Amino acid sequence: GQNIDQPTEMTATEGAIVQINCTYQTSGFNGLFWYQQHAGEAPTFLSYNVLDGLEEKGRFSSFLSRSKGYSYLLLKELQMKDSASYLCAVRGGSNYQLIWGAGTKLIIKP
């Protein structure tokens, strides 16, 4: 079957760095997405990886290792507004269908 695993919840301190891991098992691979979802709101796009390596975008970076079926989202200089759920999604064998993880709820403490 197809499976996306992420930790359910993580806690970090304002100003610190946090890494949210995602492992996946899918039939085929055509890219991995990270989305941010604040409580009661729709998911918003953060990053896309299709090749191995690190993609940096401001305070957020996303890493992919296709051979290990593994990705992480790295958030630096954490701010209180970063408190949200972070969803990992993989585009498997199809061109369009995304398989979604359950999300990691990130709690930022002062």
Next chain:
Amino acid sequence: GAGVSQSPSNKVTEKGKDVELRCDPISGHTALYWYRQSLGQGLEFLIYFQGNSAPDKSGLPSDRFSAERTGGSVSTLTIQRTQQEDSAVYLCASSLGPGRENEQFFGPGTRLTVL
């Protein structure tokens, strides 16, 4: 429009009633997706439209669920004879096309509560 819009934002209905949820995608986006998200869960894929056709209906949980898209734009998701387990947030997303790099833009969702 500026973004994906959905209506209604909230819908409370009685078990056994039919409901219709509407999605208006970003202008020019040919691909449209419906998802369901239960509390604390990830997104569950329901159906995908490319233009007006739905090449993938595999996620629809039962024959009580149907969707259509007209004019390559607005889509409606209909749930007949609603059940309590249908209670969830129904999210619609659109993208420029089915190409693999295209990010999906989400609407605010419709929160459905079946009493």
